Amino acid sequence: MTRRSVMLFGLLFALFVFVGIATGVQYTTLLLVQSFAYALIALGLNIQWGYGGLFNFSIMGMLMLGGAAVTFTSSPVNPGFWASEGPMLLGRAVLGLAVGLALVWGVGRIAVKGRLKAVLVVASWAAGYFIYRTQIDPAAAYIETTSGWVGGLGLNPVFGWILGGILAAGLALLMGKICLGLRTDYLAIATIGISEIIRALLKNMDWLTRGTKTVSPIPWPTPLPQDLQAAGMAVNDSFLYARLGFLAIAALILVVALFLVQRAYNGPWGRMMRAIRDNFISAGSMGKNVTQRQLELFVLGSVLMGIGGAMLVSFQQIYDPGAYQPINHTFLVWVMVIVGGAGNNFGAIFGGFLIYVAWMTSDQVAQAVLSTVSHWSTDLGWGAIPEIESRASQMRVFVLGIVITVAIRYFPRGLLPEVRRQ
Amino acid sequence: MSLLEISSLVGGYGGAPILNGVDMQIDQSDIGVIVGPNGAGKSTTLKAIFGLVSVTGGAIRFDGEEIQNSLPDRLVPKGLSFVPQEKNVFTSMSVEENLEMGAFTRTDDFRPTMEWVYEMFPVLREKRRQPAGELSGGQRQMVAMGRALMSKPKLLLLDEPSAGLSPRYVLEIFEQIVKVNKAGVGILMVEQNARQALAFASRGFVLATGKNRFTGTGRELIADPEVAKSFLGG
Amino acid sequence: MMNELIFFFNNVVVASIALGSIYAVAGVGVTLIFGILRFAHFAHGDMMTMGAFLAFVLAGLFATLGWSVPGLPTGFIVMPIAMVLTAIIAFGLDKAFYAPLRKRKASSVTLLIASIGVTLIVQGLIRLIFGSGAASFFETETKQLIRIPVPLEGVTRTINFTQPQLLMVLMTIVAVTVLHLFLTRSRLGKAMRAMADNADLAQVSGINTKLVVRVTWIIAGALAAMAGTMLALDVQLKPDLAFNIVLPIFAAAIVGGLGQPYGAIAAGYLIGFAESAAIFNWSVLLRPLQGILPFEVPVSITFVPTEYKLTVAFVILVVVLLWRPTGIFKGASS
Numbered sequence: 005m006t007r008r009s010v011m012l013f014g015l016l017f018a019l020f021v022f023v024g025i026a027t028g029v030q031y032t033t034l035l036l037v038q039s040f041a042y043a044l045i046a047l048g049l050n051i052q053w054g055y056g057g058l059f060n061f062s063i064m065g066m067l068m069l070g071g072a073a074v075t076f077t078s079s080p081v082n083p084g085f086w087a088s089e090g091p092m093l094l095g096r097a098v099l100g101l102a103v104g105l106a107l108v109w110g111v112g113r114i115a116v117k118g119r120l121k122a123v124l125v126v127a128s129w130a131a132g133y134f135i136y137r138t139q140i141d142p143a144a145a146y147i148e149t150t151s152g153w154v155g156g157l158g159l160n161p162v163f164g165w166i167l168g169g170i171l172a173a174g175l176a177l178l179m180g181k182i183c184l185g186l187r188t189d190y191l192a193i194a195t196i197g198i199s200e201i202i203r204a205l206l207k208n209m210d211w212l213t214r215g216t217k218t219v220s221p222i223p224w225p226t227p228l229p230q231d232l233q234a235a236g237m238a239v240n241d242s243f244l245y246a247r248l249g250f251l252a253i254a255a256l257i258l259v260v261a262l263f264l265v266q267r268a269y270n271g272p273w274g275r276m277m278r279a280i281r282d283n284f285i286s287a288g289s290m291g292k293n294v295t296q297r298q299l300e301l302f303v304l305g306s307v308l309m310g311i312g313g314a315m316l317v318s319f320q321q322i323y324d325p326g327a328y329q330p331i332n333h334t335f336l337v338w339v340m341v342i343v344g345g346a347g348n349n350f351g352a353i354f355g356g357f358l359i360y361v362a363w364m365t366s367d368q369v370a371q372a373v374l375s376t377v378s379h380w381s382t383d384l385g386w387g388a389i390p391e392i393e394s395r396a397s398q399m400r401v402f403v404l405g406i407v408i409t410v411a412i413r414y415f416p417r418g419l420l421p422e423v424r425r426q
Numbered sequence: 427m428s429l430l431e432i433s434s435l436v437g438g439y440g441g442a443p444i445l446n447g448v449d450m451q452i453d454q455s456d457i458g459v460i461v462g463p464n465g466a467g468k469s470t471t472l473k474a475i476f477g478l479v480s481v482t483g484g485a486i487r488f489d490g491e492e493i494q495n496s497l498p499d500r501l502v503p504k505g506l507s508f509v510p511q512e513k514n515v516f517t518s519m520s521v522e523e524n525l526e527m528g529a530f531t532r533t534d535d536f537r538p539t540m541e542w543v544y545e546m547f548p549v550l551r552e553k554r555r556q557p558a559g560e561l562s563g564g565q566r567q568m569v570a571m572g573r574a575l576m577s578k579p580k581l582l583l584l585d586e587p588s589a590g591l592s593p594r595y596v597l598e599i600f601e602q603i604v605k606v607n608k609a610g611v612g613i614l615m616v617e618q619n620a621r622q623a624l625a626f627a628s629r630g631f632v633l634a635t636g637k638n639r640f641t642g643t644g645r646e647l648i649a650d651p652e653v654a655k656s657f658l659g660g
Numbered sequence: 661m662m663n664e665l666i667f668f669f670n671n672v673v674v675a676s677i678a679l680g681s682i683y684a685v686a687g688v689g690v691t692l693i694f695g696i697l698r699f700a701h702f703a704h705g706d707m708m709t710m711g712a713f714l715a716f717v718l719a720g721l722f723a724t725l726g727w728s729v730p731g732l733p734t735g736f737i738v739m740p741i742a743m744v745l746t747a748i749i750a751f752g753l754d755k756a757f758y759a760p761l762r763k764r765k766a767s768s769v770t771l772l773i774a775s776i777g778v779t780l781i782v783q784g785l786i787r788l789i790f791g792s793g794a795a796s797f798f799e800t801e802t803k804q805l806i807r808i809p810v811p812l813e814g815v816t817r818t819i820n821f822t823q824p825q826l827l828m829v830l831m832t833i834v835a836v837t838v839l840h841l842f843l844t845r846s847r848l849g850k851a852m853r854a855m856a857d858n859a860d861l862a863q864v865s866g867i868n869t870k871l872v873v874r875v876t877w878i879i880a881g882a883l884a885a886m887a888g889t890m891l892a893l894d895v896q897l898k899p900d901l902a903f904n905i906v907l908p909i910f911a912a913a914i915v916g917g918l919g920q921p922y923g924a925i926a927a928g929y930l931i932g933f934a935e936s937a938a939i940f941n942w943s944v945l946l947r948p949l950q951g952i953l954p955f956e957v958p959v960s961i962t963f964v965p966t967e968y969k970l971t972v973a974f975v976i977l978v979v980v981l982l983w984r985p986t987g988i989f990k991g992a993s994s
C-alpha cells in the first residue's frame with residue numbers, strides 16, 4: 005500500500021465516521037455491511053476487467069444467481085411441495101431437458117455437412133426445446149397452483165453463499181466458453197443480453213424463485229435482531245449488535261478474498277495475466293492458452309460476484325427478482341472499479357466503498373438541496389418544487405452518470421491507479 | 427525552388443522518432459523513387475509529408491509553403507495526393523463513387539477530370555458501376571490512383587503501387603505512372619521493385635534507419651556499386 | 661378460417677410492423693454511429709426517450725396555445741421540431757462527451773463506457789424533470805382506431821390498427837427513402853459511406869471527416885427522436901421508454917451487420933416479427949384445422965410465454981453474435 009492509498013482509505017474512514025454521526029450508527033452499520041458486499045463484487049470485476057481486460061456487463065445476472073442460490077438453500081423447506089406430485093413432475097422435466105440436450109448433442113455429431121447440417125441442428129434445438137416445454141409447462145403450472153414454489157432446504161445461509169459462488173462460476177464458464185472469443189464491444193453487448201435473459205428467467209419462473217412474489221424472510225448466518233431481543237436485549241442495541249455480527253463475517257470474507265487474490269496476482273500467475281493483457285499479440289504466441297487464462301479470470305471474478313450477490317440477499321432477508329436493474333447492479337459496479345482504479349485491488353475496494361456510500365446517501369443530499377431550493381423559490385413567489393422526494397431519489401442516477409464521464413475523461417486510471425511492474 | 431522540399435525531417439508515431447533527418451527535393455516534372463530495406467521509414471516519410479505522422483523537426487515545403495503537420499483536408503486542395511500502401515480503395519463503393527470521393531475537396535465541375543482518368547485507365551470506365559472490392563489487385567491499384575488524381579494534384583505520393591502484383595502487371599502499372607507524370611503530375615513513390623523503378627526515376631533516394639543513405643538520379647544509384655551491393659541485391 | 665387469419669394479422673403482422681419500424685429507424689442510427697465512429701452507442705435509447713419527452717413538452721405547449729391539426733395527434737405534428745432539437749442535443753452530447761475521448765484516441769471500449777455514463781445522465785435528467793411516472797400523448801386527444809372490414813362472406817372480424825401505427829409505418833418509409841437518396845445521391849452521403857467503409861482512406865482523400873461526424877450525429881439524433889416519439893405515441897411515455905428496448909435495437913443493428921443501414925432496417929423488422937410471432941397463440945390458427953389434424957389442438961401453443969417477449973430479441977442477439985458477429989445479411993463490416 006502506498007502513502008496515497010493510506011491517505012485515501014483514511015479519508016474514507018473519516019467519511020464513514022461523518023455519515024455515522026449524520027445518520028446514526030444503525031444506518032451506518034447497514035451501509036457498511038452492504039459496502040463490504042459491493043467491495044467484494046467490485047474486486048470480482050477488477051479481476052475480470054482490471055487484470056484481464058474482459059468486458060463483463062452481466063454483473064446483474066451474477067448477483068441474481070447468487071441471490072437465488074440463497075433462497076434454494078436457506079429458505080424453510082416447503083413440505084407442501086415435497087408431499088405433492090411436484091418433485092416427480094420436475095424430475096420428468098429434468099429428464100426432458102436431458103433428452104433435449106442429448107438430441108442437440110447427438111445431431112451436432114452427425115457426419116453431414118453444409119446446409120442439411122444447419123437445418124438438422126436448428127431442428128434439433130427446436131425439438132429439444134419442444135420436449136422440455138412439454139414437460140416443464142405442466143410441472144410449473146402444477147407446482148404454482150398446489151404448493152406455490154419448490155421452497156428451500158432450510159440450511160445455513162453460508163451454504164447459499166457457497167452455492168451462489170458455484171452457480172456464478174458455472175454461468176461464467178458457459179458464457180466464457182461461448183463469448184470470450186468476441187471483440188470487446190461485442191462481448192459487452194453479448195454479456196448484457198445474457199444478463200437480461202437470466203433476469204427474465206428468474207423473474208418469471210415463479211415455481212423456482214417465486215418471481216415477483218418475492219421470497220422472505222431469508223435467515224442470517226449470525227443471530228438476527230429478533231433473536232437478540234428474545235434473549236433480552238434492547239431493540240436499538242439488538243439491531244446494532246446483530247448487524248455487527250453480520251458485518252464481521254462480511255469483512256472476514258472480503259479480507260480473505262483480497263489476501264488470496266493479491267497473492268495470486270503477485271505470483272507467476274499474475275505476471276502471466278498482465279503479459280496477456282498488456283501485450284496481447286506476443287502472448288498470443290501461447291495460442292489456445294490465452295483463452296484458457298481469460299476463462300480462469302472470468303470464472304474467478306464471477307465467483308466473487310455470486311458470493312457478494314448472495315450476501316446482499318441474505319442481509320436484506322428478501323429476494324425480489326423484480327428489484328434488479330442494470331443501473332443499480334451492473335453499471336454501479338463498473339463505476340466503482342473505474343473510479344477506484346482498474347487493475348488495483350485496493351483501488352477497486354476503495355471505489356466499492358466510496359461509490360456505494362455516495363450512491364446511498366446522495367438522495368438525502370439531493371433532498372436537502374432540493375428543499376433548500378424549494379424554500380427559496382417559495383420565498384420568491386415561484387412556488388415549491390413538487391414531489392421532492394421522488395425526484396431526489398432519481399438524482400443519484402444523474403450523479404452516477406456525471407461521475408462515470410468525468411472519471412473516464414480526467415482520471416482514466418482511477419483514484420488509486422494500478423502500479424505497473426515489469 | 428522545387429515543388430516539394432524536405433529538409434532534415436524528424437518525426438514518428440509518438441515514441442522514439444522513426445525519421446532522423448530525411449532530405450528530398452522533387453519537381454513537378456520528376457518521378458522520385460524511394461527505396462530501402464523493410465522498416466527503413468519509407469512509408470513513414472510519405473505519411474509525414476501528408477500530415478498523418480507528427481513531424482517534430484525539420485521542414486516540409488510544398489509549392490513554397492511550409493506544410494508540416496497540416497491535415498489532408500488542407501493538403502489535398504493545395505495539390506497533394508496520396509495513395510496508401512494497402513486498403514486504398516473503398517471496397518463497398520462503386521468505381522465511380524471511389525473517384526468522386528477523390529474529388530471531395532473540389533467545388534468546381536470534376537467531370538472533365540473523371541473523363542481524363544477514364545482515358546488514362548480505360549478498364550475503369552468499363553467497370554465504373556462495379557464495387558471496387560470486386561476488382562482484381564491491378565485494377566484496384568488503378569482505382570486508387572484514379573481516386574488520388576481526381577483532385578488534380580501537382581504531386582502524387584504512391585506507396586508501393588506494385589505491391590502484390592504479378593510481374594506483367596508491375597510493368598503495366600509503371601507504364602501508367604510514367605503516363606501520369608507525362609500529363610504533368612509529379613510523382614514520389616516508394617518501391618520494393620527497386621531496380622525496375624529506379625530505371626525510370628529522375629530522382630532516387632535510398633533510405634535506411636530513417637535517414638538518406640544515397641541520393642541521385644535513378645541511373646546513378648543503379649550504377650553505384652555500393653548501392654547495388656547493399657540495397658539492390660547485388 | 662378467414663376470421664382467424666385476420667386475428668393473426670392484427671396481433672402479429674400489425675404489431676411486428678409497428679415494432680419493427682421502431683427497431684429499424686433506431687437501429688439505423690446505431691449502425692451509422694458505429695460505422696462512422698466505431699463504437700456501440702449505448703445511450704441511443706435515451707436519445708429516443710429524450711426526443712419523445714421533447715415532443716411531449718412541445719405538444720403540451722401547442723395545446724395551451726390552442727394549435728392543432730384536426731385528425732392528427734399533436735404529438736405527431738410537433739415531431740419535426742423534436743427531431744431538430746434532439747439532433748442539436750445529440751451533436752452537443754458528442755462535443756461534450758465523445759469528441760474529447762476521440763481526440764485522445766481512446767479505445768472503443770472507453771467510448772462505450774462513456775456512452776453508458778451519458779445514458780445515466782440523460783435518464784437521470786429526464787426523471788428529475790418529469791418524475792418517474794408514465795404520461796400519455798392522448799390525455800386530451802383520442803387515439804383513433806382504424807377498422808377495415810374485409811368484404812368476404814362469413815368474415816366478422818375487421819382489420820384493426822391505430823392511427824399512430826399507420827403514421828409510424830408511413831414515416832418509416834419516408835425516412836428510409838430520404839436516407840437512401842441521401843446516402844446514394846448526395847456528396848456528403850457518399851462521403852459518409854466512404855468513411856464507414858474506410859475511415860483512414862476517407863481522411864486521406866481529403867474528406868472533411870469532422871463534418872461527416874457532425875452530420876452522422878444529426879441524422880442519428882433526428883431518427884432517434886422520430887423513433888422515440890412514434891413509440892411513445894403507440895404505447896406510453898416513461899423515463900425508461902427506450903432504455904428497455906436498447907438491446908433489441910442493438911440486436912437489429914448487429915443482425916443487420918454493424919455499419920450497414922439497409923441491414924439494420926431488414927433486421928429491425930425481422931426481430932419485430934420474431935418477438936410478435938413468438939408470443940402468438942398458434943392454436944388459434946390450428947383450431948379450424950382440427951378436422952384434418954391427427955392430434956387434439958391444445959388450448960395454447962406459444963413459442964415462449966408472453967413474459968419472455970423481449971427475451972426473444974436477446975436470444976437472437978446472442979445467437980447472432982456467437983454464430984456470425986458480422987451480421988447475417990452481408991458480412992463486410994469488421
Ligand SMILES: Nc1ncnc2c1ncn2[C@@H]1O[C@H](COP(=O)(O)OP(=O)(O)OP(=O)(O)O)[C@@H](O)[C@H]1O
Nearest residue numbers: 439444462463464465466467468469470471511616
Ligand atoms: N502506426 C505505427 N505506429 C508505430 N510505429 C510504426 C507504425 N507504423 C510503422 N511503425 C514503425 O516505423 C518504422 C518504419 O516503418 P515504415 O512503415 O515507414 O517502414 P517501410 O520502410 O515502409 O517498410 P516496408 O518496406 O515494410 O513497407 C518501423 O520500425 C515500424 O515498426
Ligand SMILES: [Mg+2]
Nearest residue numbers: 468469470511
Ligand atoms: Mg511501407
